[in-house]
Amino acid sequence: xxxxxxxxxxxxxxxxxxxxxxxxxxxxxxxxxxxxxxxxxxxxxxxxxxxxxxxxxxxxxxxxxxxxxxxxxxxxxxxxxxxxxxxxxxxxxxxxxxxxxxxxxxxxxxxxxxxxxxxxxxxxxxxxxxxxxxxxxxxxxxxxxxxxxxxxxxxxxxxxxxxxxxxxxxxxxxxxxxxxxxxxxxxxxxxxxxxxxxxxxxxxxxxxxxxxxxxxxxxxxx
Amino acid sequence: xxxxxxxxxxxxxxxxxxxxxxxxxxxxxxxxxxxxxxxxxxxxxxxxxxxxxxxxxxxxxxxxxxxxxxxxxxxxxxxxxxxxxxxxxxxxxxxxxxxxxxxxxxxxxxxxxxxxxxxxxxxxxxxxxxxxxxxxxxxxxxxxxxxxxxxxxxxxxxxxxxxxxxxxxxxxxxxxxxxxxxxxxxxxxxxxxxxxxxxxxxxxxxxxxxxxxxxxxxxxxxxxxxxxxxxxxxxxxxxxxxxxxxxxxxxxxxxxx
Numbered sequence: 144x145x146x147x148x149x150x151x152x153x154x155x156x157x158x159x160x161x162x163x164x165x166x167x168x169x170x171x172x173x174x175x176x177x178x179x180x181x182x183x184x185x186x187x188x189x190x191x192x193x194x195x196x197x198x199x200x201x202x203x204x205x206x207x208x209x210x211x212x213x214x215x216x217x218x219x220x221x222x223x224x225x226x227x228x229x230x231x232x233x234x235x236x237x238x239x240x241x242x243x244x245x246x247x248x249x250x251x252x253x254x255x256x257x258x259x260x261x262x263x264x265x266x267x268x269x270x271x272x273x274x275x276x277x278x279x280x281x282x283x284x285x286x287x288x289x290x291x292x293x294x295x296x297x298x299x300x301x302x303x304x305x306x307x308x309x310x311x312x313x314x315x316x317x318x319x320x321x322x323x324x325x326x327x328x329x330x331x332x333x334x335x336x337x338x339x340x341x342x343x344x345x346x347x348x349x350x351x352x353x354x355x356x357x358x359x360x361x362x363x364x365x
Numbered sequence: 366x367x368x369x370x371x372x373x374x375x376x377x378x379x380x381x382x383x384x385x386x387x388x389x390x391x392x393x394x395x396x397x398x399x400x401x402x403x404x405x406x407x408x409x410x411x412x413x414x415x416x417x418x419x420x421x422x423x424x425x426x427x428x429x430x431x432x433x434x435x436x437x438x439x440x441x442x443x444x445x446x447x448x449x450x451x452x453x454x455x456x457x458x459x460x461x462x463x464x465x466x467x468x469x470x471x472x473x474x475x476x477x478x479x480x481x482x483x484x485x486x487x488x489x490x491x492x493x494x495x496x497x498x499x500x501x502x503x504x505x506x507x508x509x510x511x512x513x514x515x516x517x518x519x520x521x522x523x524x525x526x527x528x529x530x531x532x533x534x535x536x537x538x539x540x541x542x543x544x545x546x547x548x549x550x551x552x553x554x555x556x557x558x559x560x561x562x563x564x565x566x567x568x569x570x571x572x573x574x575x576x577x578x579x580x581x582x583x584x585x586x587x588x589x590x591x592x593x594x595x596x597x598x599x600x601x602x603x604x605x606x607x608x609x610x611x612x613x614x615x616x617x618x619x620x621x622x
Binding site: 166167168169325327345347348350352 | 366367368382400403418439441443477478479481538572574
């Protein structure tokens with residue numbers, strides 16, 4: 144361990160730790176539970192750059208959920224019609240909003256025209272969605288939230304951030320937006336089997352220099 | 366794992382189709398070419414995550430237990446079925462020569478040789494920590510005060526780190542960790558000879574490296590020799606960290622590990 148130190152500053156805590164000597168890189172997918180292995184290490188040693196960053200990330204993560212909820216409480220005070228209109232203005236379809244609020248499209252229409260009121264839990268969910276969307280646009284400068292949510296998290300996966308919202312993993316969505324976590328890491332947490340379901344085809348450059356579609360090499364050598 | 370780093374900007378890192386073929390042919394007929402993304406530790410990690418993934422080309426042996434990965438700035442040779450150092454150095458030699466002739470790095474900035482050993486002793490699941498005393502040398506065990514129970518303490522997982530100097534340019538980092546299961550994945554591109562386990566095991570992570578102070582040329586023969594230099598203290602160190610009983614009862618029973 145070298146005697147250099149690094150300041151890890153964060154609004155609520157500062158870590159001053161020695162930087163470990165450079166490490167021989169193992170390819171991303173050889174070590175299972177890479178994060179856990181490093182994190183354990185850091186907790187005891189406080190000596191591993193990557194590990195320490197994971198600790199900070201953990202801390203950051205533990206603040207995201209409460210931050211979303213606190214914002215949602217504020218958002219919930221606004222009129223219902225404003226919340227729905229805000230999501231629509233951000234590019235959400237009525238079908239998508241209904242799905243995320245776990246109600247039918249006709250039920251959502253009744254909210255819009257004022258012939259019925261959402262149940263407390265549905266209204267809470269709506270406020271959370273507006274809160275997350277506002278965090279994405281204001282803090283993470285994502286212009287087109289609806290389109291951003293529809294992009295696959297990883298080239299090898301069909302899972303999108305929209306799917307994470309559907310699973311109430313708002314915290315993961317905000318982490319991804321802030322690049323605090325790698326998409327593969329989030330996928331491992333929310334869908335441990337995603338690698339086995341990954342897209343079976345890839346576009347490659349053929350011998351003649353033209354692009355062609357073929358089964359992924361992994362699938363080919365199974 | 367062997368990783369040789371070189372200045373990324375000094376080479377034309379683009380792996381064109383003919384270049385990929387040439388590397389593959391140098392490694393052997395039965396190697397396949399894959400696109401890959403590999404982890405890279407970001408030196409300045411104050412913005413964003415400390416580990417990012419970068420594109421790479423991975424050449425995989427047909428048994429999927431050995432791979433050679435080329436990315437901008439490094440060539441990484443990994444195997445999960447370690448055949449012993451002399452057989453391994455044959456693969457190293459082919460990988461280094463192919464890198465030298467295709468990518469043509471003009472210097473070496475770091476060479477690292479890393480072994481991640483998982484020590485699995487049958488029947489250790491649910492056993493108290495003190496049982497590890499039979500298998501591991503004393504320095505790898507956690508402090509165990511006599512009044513442990515009086516203090517209301519029970520042992521949880523433990524780990525540790527030691528740094529040894531080989532010479533001014535070379536060092537060896539040793540990490541050890543009591544882990545609740547395998548750390549080497551079996552579901553990545555590389556297969557494991559044996560499936561990963563979820564029973565408690567002990568991990569020994571040896572990482573020796575050479576960081577030259579000048580800019581030695583990238584030469585296949587000299588790199589293989591350098592790996593031998595880095596390998597030399599490791600075997601003895603490993604032997605000093607395990608007990609005779611582990612060697613005889615566990616390793617011997619499974620065949621030479």
